[in-house]
Amino acid sequence: MLRKRIIPCLDIKNGKVVKGINFVGLTDIGDPVDYAKMYELQCADEIVFLDITASYEERAIIKDIIEKGANELRIPLTVGGGIRTLNDFREILKSGADKVSINSAAVKNPELITEASKEFGAQCVVVAIDGKRDEEGNFKVFVKGGRENTGLDLVEWAKKCEELGAGEILLTSMDADGTKKGYDIEMTKRVVENVNIPVIASGGCGSIQDIVQVFKETNCDAALVASLFHYKEATIDEVKEELEKNDISVRRINK
Template identity: 50%
Template sequence: MVAKRIIPCLDVNEGRTVKGINFVSLRDVGDPVELGAHYAREGADELVYLDISATHEGRHTFTKLVERIASHINIPFTVGGGISTMEDAERLLDAGADKISVNSAAIANPAIIDQLASRYGCQFVVSAIDAKLTEGGRWLATTHGGRRLTDKELFAWAHEVQERGAGEILLTSMEHDGVRQGYPCDLYADLCSQLSIPVIASGGAGSIQDIADVLTKGKADAALAASIFHYGTYKISEVKKALAEQGINVRI
């Protein structure tokens, strides 16, 4: 059986990790390579690096950083943030990224998913969806960190990206993200039972039980979290041990 994955997400601004405290064992928690290696040693199954740089220099630095990550980290990693063209994707793949995540670019131009999948294989393409519950109970995909609603209904859009060749879906509920009150398990369970590709649950973890719930009741294939790891609330090894004790198949 494939193990459920635990994936820490690192935000990178101008080449530096933005969050991350309480790691006395690290010389420099601001160094994305060092922090990623730390998580890998603790048992992270994959890493996600999200470039939040607003400047051209920042994006250039990020590419250089991806090369360093690739040569120091021996588990798969995904990069995302600001990928809008095939050239962006190619540059990051050449630098050594295993997967790239696309969000707004795919909403604006869904065919980019087909192009990426046919050129590099579906395993390279993670479709990130930021969904928001609207009046009338419909979940819609959003862009710009949830500030802009699109006309894409979540389930229809998820099916579409799967058909177009996305290898995985990274779904964040904007209602739950950052609130640390748990993931919307019913939503994940609905989506996971409809799709044949893996779904990564993102945003909302406040406790180990939240993660356990989304992997069991929510049927998610993986859980991505940022704050609870960066602020040292829980160690990854601790989370995985607790999940294993509940009978969840994780790599230990």
Template identity: 70%
Template sequence: MLTKRIIPCLDIKNGKVVKGINFVGLQEIGDPVELAKLYEQQCADEIVFLDITASFEARDIIVGLIGRAARELSIPLTVGGGIRSLDDFRKILQNGADKVSINSSAIANPQLITEAAQEFGVQCVVVAIDAKQRSDGGYDVYIKGGRENTGLDLIEWVIECERLGAGEILLTSMDKDGTKSGYDIAMLNAVCQAVNIPVIASGGCGSISDIVDVFKETKSDAALVASLFHYGEATVKEVKDALIKEQIPARHL
């Protein structure tokens, strides 16, 4: 059985790590590269940098951060936010990122998934999806930081992403994001059953037991974690110890 990955997520605005609840109310946490180095020391498997500024002016800042991180980290780095073209992919990867995460741009231009997979390899292409439950029990896909409902059905979209060449799905539950009430088990199970590519669980982590539960109760390949680590409520090592205790395979120091 493949080891389960623990992936700290660093939301970056104007070069600093920030954290909010349900996509709003941002607080500044610190320097992305220093935090990423700390998490690597604690045995994180990967790091995600999500540029939530996503403006043209912020490009140089994030590119500089990627270069610094690539020089100082040995674990894989995924970068997302404001990536709209193959040129954006190329720039991010050339500066040292291992994977690129796309969200709104994948919906606006699904062929970007295929073109990027063909040019840089399937393993580089992560499709991030923000989804919310509908009244009928299904799930809609949202864009623009969760402000706009695309009307796309989540399950149809993840199947299409896999067909187009996505290497991984990073699935965020908007209902759970920032609430610390646990991952969205039902949504994750629906997606894991629909695709064969790895699924990264995101949104709702409030404790080590939430991470244990997501691996026990779903076939998620990885768990994305933010505030639990950023606010020092738990370390990556403590999470790994808990997983191993529960006989969930995890890479250890």
């Protein structure tokens, strides 16, 4: 049976893992590759590196980290953040990433999804979508960390991404992100039920029970987790044990 995936996400700035981008006052908490390896040994199913570095010069650092990560990791690695062109895609993949996630660049230039999918295969094209309710309560696509409403309807955009050749959707609820009050079940459901490609739920995870809930109440394929693991509030093993107790099929190591 296809397993539900647990994916730790590491936000990286200046070569270091930092606390979630929505928390005030970024503090680095360590080396991304060390973190990723630790999570792999705890039975993470994949790893996501999100480069939140602003400047062009610092791009070299992230490539170096991807290369080290690809050397050390025996599970798939997705890299996102600041990818704008086909050439960015190529360079990230060449550094050793297995998948590349694109966000605002896809909104600005949807053909990028198709071009990347044609050149590298749909399996490595992850479209990250930041969803948020507008004043009327409609789900819209936002960019710039939830500050800018693109006016695009969330479900329509997710469907279009699939049509254009995306292999997977990474759906973050900007309403839930940083709240630690649980995944946005309604939003996740809405997208999952309207596309036929895997969806990773993201934003809002504050406890093991939140992860159980998102898998019980939606048909999402994976859950993205950040602070819960970084702050050592739970280990991946503990999460998976609880999921198993709730009859959710997950991969275990030596169990």
